[in-house]
Amino acid sequence: MTSFLPIPANSDFTLSNIPFGIFRTSSLSPRICIAIGSHLLDIRTFHENSGFRSLHQLQVDSTVFSAPTLNPFAALPQLSHNLIRAYLISVLTTGGPFPDILENNAELQMKCLHKLEDVTMCLPMEIGDYTDFYAGRVHAYNVGCLFRGPENALQKNYEQLPVGYHGRASSIVISGTNVRRPRGQTGEGVFGECQRLDIELEMAALIGRGSSLGDPVSTEKAREMVFGYVLMNDWSARDVQAWEYIPLGPFTAKNFATTISPWVVLPIALEEGGYMVQGLERWSKTPVQPYLQEGGANMIGVDLEVRINGETMTKTNGKNLLWSFNQMIAHHTVTGCNMRTGDLLGSGTISGEGEGERGCLLEATSGGKNPVKIGGEERTWLKDGDEVVIMGHCGEGEKRVGWGECRGKILPAKPLQ
Amino acid sequence: MTSFLPIPANSDFTLSNIPFGIFRTSSLSPRICIAIGSHLLDIRTFHENSGFRSLHQLQVDSTVFSAPTLNPFAALPQLSHNLIRAYLISVLTTGGPFPDILENNAELQMKCLHKLEDVTMCLPMEIGDYTDFYAGRVHAYNVGCLFRGPENALQKNYEQLPVGYHGRASSIVISGTNVRRPRGQTGEGVFGECQRLDIELEMAALIGRGSSLGDPVSTEKAREMVFGYVLMNDWSARDVQAWEYIPLGPFTAKNFATTISPWVVLPIALEEGGYMVQGLERWSKTPVQPYLQEGGANMIGVDLEVRINGETMTKTNGKNLLWSFNQMIAHHTVTGCNMRTGDLLGSGTISGEGEGERGCLLEATSGGKNPVKIGGEERTWLKDGDEVVIMGHCGEGEKRVGWGECRGKILPAKPLQ
Numbered sequence: 001m002t003s004f005l006p007i008p009a010n011s012d013f014t015l016s017n018i019p020f021g022i023f024r025t026s027s028l029s030p031r032i033c034i035a036i037g038s039h040l041l042d043i044r045t046f047h048e049n050s051g052f053r054s055l056h057q058l059q060v061d062s063t064v065f066s067a068p069t070l071n072p073f074a075a076l077p078q079l080s081h082n083l084i085r086a087y088l089i090s091v092l093t094t095g096g097p098f099p100d101i102l103e104n105n106a107e108l109q110m111k112c113l114h115k116l117e118d119v120t121m122c123l124p125m126e127i128g129d130y131t132d133f134y135a136g137r138v139h140a141y142n143v144g145c146l147f148r149g150p151e152n153a154l155q156k157n158y159e160q161l162p163v164g165y166h167g168r169a170s171s172i173v174i175s176g177t178n179v180r181r182p183r184g185q186t187g188e189g190v191f192g193e194c195q196r197l198d199i200e201l202e203m204a205a206l207i208g209r210g211s212s213l214g215d216p217v218s219t220e221k222a223r224e225m226v227f228g229y230v231l232m233n234d235w236s237a238r239d240v241q242a243w244e245y246i247p248l249g250p251f252t253a254k255n256f257a258t259t260i261s262p263w264v265v266l267p268i269a270l271e272e273g274g275y276m277v278q279g280l281e282r283w284s285k286t287p288v289q290p291y292l293q294e295g296g297a298n299m300i301g302v303d304l305e306v307r308i309n310g311e312t313m314t315k316t317n318g319k320n321l322l323w324s325f326n327q328m329i330a331h332h333t334v335t336g337c338n339m340r341t342g343d344l345l346g347s348g349t350i351s352g353e354g355e356g357e358r359g360c361l362l363e364a365t366s367g368g369k370n371p372v373k374i375g376g377e378e379r380t381w382l383k384d385g386d387e388v389v390i391m392g393h394c395g396e397g398e399k400r401v402g403w404g405e406c407r408g409k410i411l412p413a414k415p416l417q
Numbered sequence: 418m419t420s421f422l423p424i425p426a427n428s429d430f431t432l433s434n435i436p437f438g439i440f441r442t443s444s445l446s447p448r449i450c451i452a453i454g455s456h457l458l459d460i461r462t463f464h465e466n467s468g469f470r471s472l473h474q475l476q477v478d479s480t481v482f483s484a485p486t487l488n489p490f491a492a493l494p495q496l497s498h499n500l501i502r503a504y505l506i507s508v509l510t511t512g513g514p515f516p517d518i519l520e521n522n523a524e525l526q527m528k529c530l531h532k533l534e535d536v537t538m539c540l541p542m543e544i545g546d547y548t549d550f551y552a553g554r555v556h557a558y559n560v561g562c563l564f565r566g567p568e569n570a571l572q573k574n575y576e577q578l579p580v581g582y583h584g585r586a587s588s589i590v591i592s593g594t595n596v597r598r599p600r601g602q603t604g605e606g607v608f609g610e611c612q613r614l615d616i617e618l619e620m621a622a623l624i625g626r627g628s629s630l631g632d633p634v635s636t637e638k639a640r641e642m643v644f645g646y647v648l649m650n651d652w653s654a655r656d657v658q659a660w661e662y663i664p665l666g667p668f669t670a671k672n673f674a675t676t677i678s679p680w681v682v683l684p685i686a687l688e689e690g691g692y693m694v695q696g697l698e699r700w701s702k703t704p705v706q707p708y709l710q711e712g713g714a715n716m717i718g719v720d721l722e723v724r725i726n727g728e729t730m731t732k733t734n735g736k737n738l739l740w741s742f743n744q745m746i747a748h749h750t751v752t753g754c755n756m757r758t759g760d761l762l763g764s765g766t767i768s769g770e771g772e773g774e775r776g777c778l779l780e781a782t783s784g785g786k787n788p789v790k791i792g793g794e795e796r797t798w799l800k801d802g803d804e805v806v807i808m809g810h811c812g813e814g815e816k817r818v819g820w821g822e823c824r825g826k827i828l829p830a831k832p833l834q
């Protein structure tokens with residue numbers, strides 16, 4: 001199965017993927033698109049030119065394709081996402097069943113296709129609420145050891161529920177947005193530029209269909225509520241965090257910026273590719289609560305990489321989580337909290353066991369005590385001008401399903417007024 | 418100064434107040450209004466019938482008055498709110514400067530006035546992010562004593578910054594919405610109906626004009642960003658909270674419902690009435706950081722009352738806070754977090770020093786150990802069917818400025834599926 005559009009070797013955007021996003025150009029307002037090879041397909045224009053005329057199984061309100069965010073599209077039933085994606089795959093396949101739609105339609109190709117480097121990607125969704133979890137047990141354990149020693153590294157609740165907290169939605173930014181070094185309080189009478197600026201390598205889920213206030217969602221139902229997944233960098237000011245977080249959790253240390261990738265990979269792409277795998281095994285002998293039980297391969301087996309200034313800092317895998325996104329949703333809603341289309345759930349920092357597998361600098365440097373070598377340079381925390389890129393993909397070649405990148409560069413703190 | 422509309426004795430909605438809200442009826446879609454006595458004035462219809470024609474100082478885009486939320490109105494400069502409110506006062510005053518607008522215009526009165534009991538009030542704003550602070554020091558101290566004893570009751574950061582955490586925006590509901598008793602995890606292997614359901618008496622601020630990502634807001638600038646204030650009940654599942662909150666703060670214990678009052682009182686009403694007062698004095702000898710400094714009367718001197726099933730549980734005052742809303746905003750944005758129109762900031766539980774002045778049952782009953790008498794009945798936590806009403810007002814008679822009520826009733830937990 002090949003496309004009549006060029007798909008470079010190592011492209012994340014194969015016919016097996018078809019991730020959704022929102023783009024704009026100097027002349028086009030923000031609109032829905034999918035990525036294929038080094039191009040994107042403008043789905044709004046495609047729809048306006050009857051591109052969906054051979055998709056007979058489905059009638060979709062056209063406002064879904066003309067919206068400036070993915071929210072109306074994401075709010076459709078998961079089955080509709082899957083049908084539309086399958087149709088787009090068939091339309092993009094060489095010698096597919098509908099050659100008149102795009103393959104032999106040079107005019108529509110001219111109208112709908114853009115090179116990825118010619119467009120600006122936007123936040124894919126309007127995000128109502130953002131919640132960050134802490135499901136990376138290797139990370140939680142390592143950080144716990146730093147603060148409390150190995151005996152008490154994991155809190156007693158850690159293996160009984162997906163620990164998480166509410167984050168800040170207003171400061172979620174799209175890949176490529178520069179991040180200002182924050183100033184803040186780091187101790188009694190101490191205020192200044194953050195000296196311990198860090199990243200957090202995370203995967204995140206965006207909610208498609210929401211749920212009602214008062215109605216807990218089962219893990220099974222939760223699967224159908226996930227619209228798709230993005231890469232996430234949860235920038236963190238560790239010195240601010242240590243001073244402020246007791247007793248109500250991280251606050252200004254984490255609300256100055258959270259970067260997500262522009263491309264949303266649908267669950268179906270990961271399932272079809274066989275990329276869902278088992279996560280970590282629980283250590284606790286106390287059985288998991290019925291509302292959190294979920295069998296099978298529920299983690300994204302995504303190969304993740306973090307680069308700083310082009311040099312690899314970390315390579316790890318998305319399976320290093322104790323709780324799946326479905327379990328996070330089930331827990332999030334257990335007391336009755338409602339989910340809305342566009343809500344974002346972060347996994348928590350993903351780290352592997354090995355030396356070069358740490359998802360943040362706090363862990364990689366043991367709290368700043370042991371600098372790590374990145375590209376021949378010793379480093380502890382982020383410096384002004386550092387550019388951090390997170391990448392992630394499953395599989396290779398024609399079967400590759402990836403996210404592209406989640407990028408951000410540190411700007412020096414603004415001069416005080 | 419009296420109105421040609423009847424204003425009952427003890428009305429919260431005098432000519433000195435003029436709070437804004439959103440109402441609907443079976444035939445009218447949600448729209449902007451103000452309260453006056455036992456009536457409301459439909460501002461959308463008022464505007465459509467040229468009610469603002471004598472307000473010459475101001476040109477306002479008419480979408481501001483036709484929106485289904487207060488967001489576009491709140492996003493106007495504070496000066497515009499003040500001009501519009503002053504104009505409405507003059508229009509509602511007997512023998513005012515513009516008698517033709519409403520006083521002598523029976524037809525427009527018919528069109529625009531509704532009895533409060535004939536309408537349904539809606540959430541006043543679309544709330545992007547909700548943040549809950551912990552600025553009630555009496556409360557923080559009492560709760561700290563319960564958990565850690567008087568020596569360590571207040572954490573070291575408590576007097577250095579307004580401690581707060583991000584809350585859940587999706588589950589904010591309007592006064593009158595019933596609240597389901599939640600189920601949740603309360604210990605290792607323990608799951609069931611919440612046994613320690615509680616209220617939290619709070620004031621909250623709604624943001625008018627927002628701020629930009631990366632730009633900290635001074636306390637002075639913050640004053641101009643507050644659109645207005647509401648009453649808030651931050652329902653809390655104490656048994657869930659105790660088990661889940663370490664180390665990242667309260668999560669499912671507080672995201673099942675947060676109730677706010679429908680009427681938004683503008684800062685100008687409180688300033689004109691002389692109702693802004695000094696808050697608590699800091700105990701710490703470490704000077705407050707420059708970015709948090711704020712002089713003068715910055716607390717709302719509001720008399721607050723909580724009733725359960727009509728019986729008084731609590732009487733206290735809004736001055737029992739260590740940090741003002743302006744200071745909360747300055748702290749919230751210090752690392753660069755942006756604020757958006759409609760963001761909600763809760764004060765934290767407000768308690769006074771005395772016995773009958775506790776803003777939550779956790780405090781009033783010393784963690785459930787000492788039942789309190791409310792209307793002749795001994796009680797510890799909320800029972801199914803309990804109806805909680807929070808009320809608040811400043812001043813009396815013609816000068817009274819109040820919020821009406823913030824009401825919610827506990828429904829039994831839903832049967833398990």
Ligand SMILES: [Ca+2]
Pocket residue numbers: 132133200202234346348349
């Ligand atoms: Ca995180």
Ligand SMILES: [Ca+2]
Pocket residue numbers: 549550617619651763765766
């Ligand atoms: Ca609270």
Ligand SMILES: [Mg+2]
Pocket residue numbers: 167233234235254255256257258
């Ligand atoms: Mg963040």
Ligand SMILES: [Mg+2]
Pocket residue numbers: 584650651652671672673674675
């Ligand atoms: Mg709440």
Ligand code: NI
Pocket residue numbers: 720810812813
């Ligand atoms: Ni009074």
